[in-house]
Amino acid sequence: xxxxxxxxxxxxxxxxxxxxxxxxxxxxxxxxxxxxxxxxxxxxxxxxxxxxxxxxxxxxxxxxxxxxxxxxxxxxxxxxxxxxxxxxxxxxxxxxxxxxxxxxxxxxxxxxxxxxxxxxxxxxxxxxxxxxxxxxxxxxxxxxxxxxxxxxxxxxxxxxxxxxxxxxxxxxxxxxxxxxxxxxxxxxxxxxxxxxxxxxxxxxxxxxxxxxxxxxxxxxxxxxxxxxxxxxxxxxxxxxxxxxxxxxxxxxxxxxxxxxxxxxxxxxxxxxxxxxxxxxxxxxxxxxxxxxxxxxxxxxxxxxxxxxxxxxxxxxxxxxxxxxxxxxxxxxxxxxxxxxxxxxxxxxxxxxxxxxxxxxxxxxxxxxxxxxxxxxxxxxxxxxxxxxxxxxxxxxxxxxxxxxxxxxxxxxxxxxxxxxxxxxxxxxxxxxxxxxxxxxxxxxxxxxxxxxx
Amino acid sequence: xxxxxxxxxxxxxxxxxxxxxxxxxxxxxxxxxxxxxxxxxxxxxxxxxxxxxxxxxxxxxxxxxxxxxxxxxxxxxxxxxxxxxxxxxxxxxxxxxxxxxxxxxxxxxxxxxxxxxxxxxxxxxxxxxxxxxxxxxxxxxxxxxxxxxxxxxxxxxxxxxxxxxxxxxxxxxxxxxxxxxxxxxxxxxxxxxxxxxxxxxxxxxxxxxxxxxxxxxxxxxxxxxxxxxxxxxxxxxxxxxxxxxxxxxxxxxxxxxxxxxxxxxxxxxxxxxxxxxxxxxxxxxxxxxxxxxxxxxxxxxxxxxxxxxxxxxxxxxxxxxxx
Numbered sequence: 001x002x003x004x005x006x007x008x009x010x011x012x013x014x015x016x017x018x019x020x021x022x023x024x025x026x027x028x029x030x031x032x033x034x035x036x037x038x039x040x041x042x043x044x045x046x047x048x049x050x051x052x053x054x055x056x057x058x059x060x061x062x063x064x065x066x067x068x069x070x071x072x073x074x075x076x077x078x079x080x081x082x083x084x085x086x087x088x089x090x091x092x093x094x095x096x097x098x099x100x101x102x103x104x105x106x107x108x109x110x111x112x113x114x115x116x117x118x119x120x121x122x123x124x125x126x127x128x129x130x131x132x133x134x135x136x137x138x139x140x141x142x143x144x145x146x147x148x149x150x151x152x153x154x155x156x157x158x159x160x161x162x163x164x165x166x167x168x169x170x171x172x173x174x175x176x177x178x179x180x181x182x183x184x185x186x187x188x189x190x191x192x193x194x195x196x197x198x199x200x201x202x203x204x205x206x207x208x209x210x211x212x213x214x215x216x217x218x219x220x221x222x223x224x225x226x227x228x229x230x231x232x233x234x235x236x237x238x239x240x241x242x243x244x245x246x247x248x249x250x251x252x253x254x255x256x257x258x259x260x261x262x263x264x265x266x267x268x269x270x271x272x273x274x275x276x277x278x279x280x281x282x283x284x285x286x287x288x289x290x291x292x293x294x295x296x297x298x299x300x301x302x303x304x305x306x307x308x309x310x311x312x313x314x315x316x317x318x319x320x321x322x323x324x325x326x327x328x329x330x331x332x333x334x335x336x337x338x339x340x341x342x343x344x345x346x347x348x349x350x351x352x353x354x355x356x357x358x359x360x361x362x363x364x365x366x367x368x369x370x371x372x373x374x375x376x377x378x379x380x381x382x383x384x385x386x387x388x389x390x391x392x393x394x395x396x397x398x399x400x401x402x403x404x405x406x407x408x409x410x411x412x413x414x415x416x417x418x419x420x421x422x423x424x425x426x427x428x429x430x431x432x433x434x435x436x437x438x439x440x441x442x443x444x445x446x447x448x449x450x451x452x453x
Numbered sequence: 454x455x456x457x458x459x460x461x462x463x464x465x466x467x468x469x470x471x472x473x474x475x476x477x478x479x480x481x482x483x484x485x486x487x488x489x490x491x492x493x494x495x496x497x498x499x500x501x502x503x504x505x506x507x508x509x510x511x512x513x514x515x516x517x518x519x520x521x522x523x524x525x526x527x528x529x530x531x532x533x534x535x536x537x538x539x540x541x542x543x544x545x546x547x548x549x550x551x552x553x554x555x556x557x558x559x560x561x562x563x564x565x566x567x568x569x570x571x572x573x574x575x576x577x578x579x580x581x582x583x584x585x586x587x588x589x590x591x592x593x594x595x596x597x598x599x600x601x602x603x604x605x606x607x608x609x610x611x612x613x614x615x616x617x618x619x620x621x622x623x624x625x626x627x628x629x630x631x632x633x634x635x636x637x638x639x640x641x642x643x644x645x646x647x648x649x650x651x652x653x654x655x656x657x658x659x660x661x662x663x664x665x666x667x668x669x670x671x672x673x674x675x676x677x678x679x680x681x682x683x684x685x686x687x688x689x690x691x692x693x694x695x696x697x698x699x700x701x702x703x704x705x706x707x708x709x710x711x712x713x714x715x716x717x718x719x720x721x722x723x724x725x726x727x728x729x730x731x732x733x734x735x736x737x738x739x740x741x742x743x744x745x746x747x748x749x750x751x752x753x754x755x756x757x758x759x760x761x762x763x764x765x766x767x768x769x770x771x772x773x774x775x776x
Contacts, residue, residue: 080732153738175774181707182740285767 002081003052005036005074007067017041019073021359021361023327024056025235029161030076037074049218052076057083063359065329079158094183144234151178163188164238236328247390251306252426255385256434260442262401263416268448279350282371284418285375288398289319290451291444293338293345296371299437301429303370305391311428314370319351320389323356331370331389332361342451376378377401377418385421393425396441418445454635462604462636463493463569463625466611467531469640471501474529477615480507480516481533481569490535491571491630513542521551521620529615537624538584551620552595565572566620567611573626573664573714573763574751583751583758585714587663588721590622591691597621597645598691602666604634606689609643616642618676624749626664646693649748651700654682655710657772660699660725662688665712668744672712672768681776691721699725700733707738710771712763717745739775744768 007017020038024030030050032287037048054076061073075083152160152167160167163184170187171177171309224230233241257422265287273281296303296317305312317338320331334340334348355361375398384397397420404417420441424434457465470477479494485508488495501660509516513534520532524582534540540547547568554562562660574583591598597619607625651666652673661669664689673683686700688695703709709729711722722743729741747761 079735153707154735158735174739178739180716 001052001053001054002075002077002083003050004072005048005050005076006072007061007071008048009037009048013040014069016066016068016240019061019063020045021063022059022074025055026058028055028056029232030054050076057081058087060086064242076373102393128415151176153178154181156179156184164233164235164242164421166242185333222317234327236325240328243390244387247388250395251388251390252387253423254420254426254431254434256424256431256438257383258422258438259384259421260420260445261406261415262418262445265445265448266401266416269450272342273376280340280343280346282342282346284348284377284401285348285373285398287319287445287448288341288373288375288396289334289337289345289349290342291441292371292373292396293317293318294444294451295437295440296338298440299433301433302394302437304393304423304428305370306393306425306428307391311393316334316370317367318370320369320392321371322372323353325357329370330356330361330373331374332356332365335364335368338343372396373398383419383421386423388423388425393428395423396424397421454637456603456633457579457636458630459601459607459625459632459634460493460630462608463611464476465636466608466640467494467497467575467614468616469487469533470615471497471573474615475665476527476529476600477531477535478505478507478523478528479531479621480509480520482509482511482516482535484508484533489533489659491625494533507712514546516553517543517546520566521546521554521564524564525554525562529565531567531569531615533571534568536582536627537570537586538582540570540586542567544589545655547590547596547620547622548593552593555619556595563618564620565618567614569622569623569625571627572624574746574758575628575664577753577758578627579753580750585746587624587691588715588719588724591721595619596692599645599664600688600691601625601649602661602663602687604632604636606643606649606651606687608636609641610645610689612640612665613642613645613669617645617721622773624663628664629642639665643688643689646695648689648695648698649687650698651687652664652685654684656681656683656776657710658686658699658702658706659710659712659768659772660686660688661712662691663714665714667684668765669712670765672765672772675765675769676772681772682771696728699729703729703733704736707736709741709769709774710735710744710775711765712744712768714746714762716748717743718748720745742771742775744771
């Protein structure tokens with residue numbers, strides 16, 4: 001049964017609403033009563049519930065779209081229901097164009113919807129905006145070179161969508177190299193996901209036969225007990241899982257830990273903030289971003305990306321900052337931060353954090369990053385040793401600033417100490433280079449006036 | 454449960470109908486004095502008399518036409534066409550009259566007629582006597598087409614056919630008359646449009662009907678030795694077709710091979726393949742394949758005849774292409 005999700009009317013004077021965030025995505029299972037979206041009215045943000053159980057088939061309205069009350073914003077239906085009339089807008093008239101012309105929804109930035117027919121989707125849709133996965137990484141062929149059409153069976157493609165497996169990373173075991181269901185299931189298990197597969201597969205003869213057809217990578221795991229909850233990872237969770245696994249698999253990390261004395265930096269920050277209005281205030285993290293931007297100018301080898309054997313030292317630094325979200329983590333780039341002043345960085349970073357939490361990031365911010373700072377200082381963490389975001393080659397993990405005894409001029413004195421950890425890719429740089437880079441960051445933060453020179 | 458032959462199962466259904474419904478009578482070539490070409494009605498003439506068991510001239514159009522008239526007039530005739538090959542002489546009566554009168558009379562007329570005929574090949578009967586033309590009848594709205602694969606099917610489906618208010622084409626497979634299976638003594642009915650999951654697996658769906666169910670089953674046993682467990686579906690009726698059962702199985706196995714004695718081009722397997730790709734495209738791991746009879750008039754030579762029919766090794770090979 002097809003259930004239309006419409007823009008709800010919250011109050012008599014509401015005529016339209018804006019989709020702030022989809023909490024469900026194409027292919028997700030939806031239970032009646034579950035929250036599927038956040039809607040912004042001119043008065044408040046409200047949550048939209050599903051009125052029917054089914055599969056979240058398509059978001060008709062995209063995040064950020066403003067839609068009149070009563071209009072369809074999404075479709076919940078059974079997997080086999082034909083929802084083409086919703087996706088193709090005007091229906092039959094646009095449907096005819098089929099293969100070539102992207103529908104209104106797809107053109108609208110609605111990546112990863114079913115709007116595009118299969119033939120046109122190959123090799124696969126661009127990554128959705130919410131998944132911070134640089135495009136270049138996913139495509140094994142050089143940019144501009146048309147990829148050969150992937151041979152993927154229909155069920156394999158469907159399951160890949162459901163499990164968040166990138167079919168381009170999967171080797172097909174079917175006739176002629178066709179990617180079939182078992183390949184996707186194996187890839188999902190390999191790729192750190194141990195998803196709901198056990199719950200979906202009927203027990204009994206199925207298990208036996210699976211073994212017989214040779215599924216090499218089934219590792220023993222504890223049986224699912226009744227009280228256990230099988231968690232189907234969100235798309236963001238799956239994206240994080242893929243990228244972090246890829247990083248740990250491919251990039252040999254080395255780690256350098258250093259204590260930085262932030263006493264002067266904190267005093268400097270107080271002075272700056274005393275002379276600007278609230279909206280322009282500078283955070284500790286802004287100081288670190290600025291310090292890194294300057295340090296990267298002297299040590300451009302850390303402002304590099306790697307793809308395969310190719311290392312590209314980037315002319316511009318776009319420093320990413322890790323932002324915790326309710327359902328995951330995102331590390332978008334402050335685009336152009338390499339050339340920004342401290343106050344510009346502060347403003348850009350506030351704006352970026354606000355938009356990240358509202359789900360309104362721009363594609364470039366998700367793909368342009370060249371270096372990342374991940375700061376858990378606000379949580380009181382002492383040391384954060386981070387995983388590099390591929391294709392970047394370095395990340396700075398930052399802990400809390402805490403008063404510590406330190407020796408200055410032979411005297412023990414209390415200083416504001418911040419522990420940082422540089423994780424860098426040993427394929428690109430060595431420890432000594434990392435040490436020099438860190439020393440530069442330290443020097444800049446301990447002589448904070450250099451941050452505005 | 455007693456084990457009886459396919460032939461005996463049909464006899465049990467016919468006898469029960471003759472005993473319990475005086476409107477029922479049987480008519481056909483050589484069904485009385487001779488006892489039927491496949492000995493299905495042997496002894497019935499003595500048991501039920503000339504009024505109920507009628508031998509006819511060799512005139513298939515007349516046989517079916519008379520049956521239609523009797524059915525319209527309130528009787529419940531069962532007419533036997535010696536083989537499906539000869540039914541071509543009656544196809545005008547079947548398609549133009551039997552299937553349409555209810556519709557054309559706006560429901561005033563019903564044609565509760567059972568037309569039994571033997572189909573299939575494998576008995577060296579030559580090119581003109583070895584057709585599998587069931588898809589011709591399944592093509593026609595207004596007809597029902599039953600294709601029993603087992604003695605149990607034969608009795609239950611034939612009992613059901615007599616209960617139907619519409620013409621039913623009941624196709625018995627010549628190679629199965631002597632096959633045996635468990636059949637209850639008491640009457641029972643198998644509803645039309647309900648396929649049987651003849652064997653359960655999870656790697657591929659083998660769809661068969663009539664004789665091809667057994668080829669599919671034997672192939673499945675061979676495949677099991679290689680670790681490939683097949684679902685084998687026995688369709689039981691081609692029209693109505695149990696689409697749900699086919700789709701449910703394909704959604705489980707993601708692969709489908711149809712086995713039919715029929716010619717491949719334009720055959721019934723093509724219909725199943727089309728339904729599967731229309732309704733379960735996103736559940737397929739491989740194209741739907743057909744293991745069909747060769748596109749030739751059936752050879753008389755025994756070895757060539759077997760070569761022209763789908764064999765279990767052909768099915769195994771096809772499954773391995775896609776497994």
